[in-house]
Amino acid sequence: MKRQIVIGSRGSRLALAQTAQVASYIEAADPEIIVEIKKIETTGDKRLDVTLDKIGGKGLFVKELDKALMEGEIHLAVHSLKDMPMEESDEIPVVAYSKREDPRDVLVLPRGKQEGKYGGRIGCSSFRRRLQAERLFPGADFVPVRGNILTRLEKLDRGEFDALILAAAGLKRAGLSHRISRYFSVEEILPAAGQGILAVQGRKGQDVSFLAGYGRPASEAAALAERAFVRRLDGGCTSPVAAYAETVEGRLHLKGLFYNGTGSYFIGEKTGRMEQAEELGILLAEEMERKYTR
Numbered sequence: 001m002k003r004q005i006v007i008g009s010r011g012s013r014l015a016l017a018q019t020a021q022v023a024s025y026i027e028a029a030d031p032e033i034i035v036e037i038k039k040i041e042t043t044g045d046k047r048l049d050v051t052l053d054k055i056g057g058k059g060l061f062v063k064e065l066d067k068a069l070m071e072g073e074i075h076l077a078v079h080s081l082k083d084m085p086m087e088e089s090d091e092i093p094v095v096a097y098s099k100r101e102d103p104r105d106v107l108v109l110p111r112g113k114q115e116g117k118y119g120g121r122i123g124c125s126s127f128r129r130r131l132q133a134e135r136l137f138p139g140a141d142f143v144p145v146r147g148n149i150l151t152r153l154e155k156l157d158r159g160e161f162d163a164l165i166l167a168a169a170g171l172k173r174a175g176l177s178h179r180i181s182r183y184f185s186v187e188e189i190l191p192a193a194g195q196g197i198l199a200v201q202g203r204k205g206q207d208v209s210f211l212a213g214y215g216r217p218a219s220e221a222a223a224l225a226e227r228a229f230v231r232r233l234d235g236g237c238t239s240p241v242a243a244y245a246e247t248v249e250g251r252l253h254l255k256g257l258f259y260n261g262t263g264s265y266f267i268g269e270k271t272g273r274m275e276q277a278e279e280l281g282i283l284l285a286e287e288m289e290r291k292y293t294r
């Protein structure tokens with residue numbers, strides 16, 4: 001008898017592409033397992049008429065999947081780590097952090113347009129992106145944009161914006177990397193905590209040995225450090241707090257963005273051991289809070 005594993009996924013092209021990646025890994029790792037993908041519509045996907053912070057933030061993309069996990073309807077859920085709320089539940093822990101896809105943000109232009117000057121309208125809802133991009137494009141108008149990647153690209157191509165800022169990871173995973181016209185270095189725009197990492201969420205006590213080779217220690221260390229930094233600064237879903245960590249020769253290098261609430265932000269860094277990822281995040285947050293709170 002083959003064992004069946006049910007993975008829950010949001011229905012967007014990106015979410016399904018991400019879930020399919022995990023599903024093929026599991027089926028290749030253990031031929032005795034058959035994976036079924038179950039589409040679950042989330043409030044965040046249904047309500048496209050209002051900005052996320054008005055209806056309760058990023059958690060809206062995971063709430064329905066959390067419920068399906070808790071009720072045993074699905075065994076696993078696959079999420080973009082950056083969409084997961086900072087408060088985690090012991091009942092439904094993250095059981096694997098994927099190899100990290102490109103963590104950078106990118107600029108996307110309307111189909112057929114060349115990079116010009118950006119005096120125009122840049123579609124970008126995240127305060128984190130906007131705050132940092134204003135330094136790069138001082139003349140631009142930043143306009144909120146919602147919807148999944150495809151919806152955003154359609155709006156761009158229809159002429160609603162002169163450019164969009166999106167995550168490279170999402171575009172690459174959805175097979176849309178040809179739309180990227182410029183990469184922002186992590187120094188130009190510090191990414192959201194967890195950007196580019198997929199989190200596989202499971203249920204407490206459940207055997208997930210078939211995922212043993214999927215998770216990456218470097219991603220886990222980065223995830224723990226970045227999320228601890230944001231959590232410590234109470235980076236609610238609308239705050240611009242950003243963090244990015246990298247492992248170089250076994251040492252974890254963390255950069256964090258601290259916003260002082262009045263239009264200025266600061267980037268700080270700290271290096272430590274991979275095993276102390278969370279402490280590193282908390283220490284950097286406390287250090288920057290002391291230094292820059294006005």
Ligand SMILES: NCc1[nH]cc(CCC(=O)O)c1CC(=O)O
Binds near residue numbers: 080082165169197
């Ligand atoms: N907020 C939406 C979202 N959540 C995850 C990604 C893709 C990047 C990733 O996997 O981290 C995106 C799209 C974007 O920000 O452009």
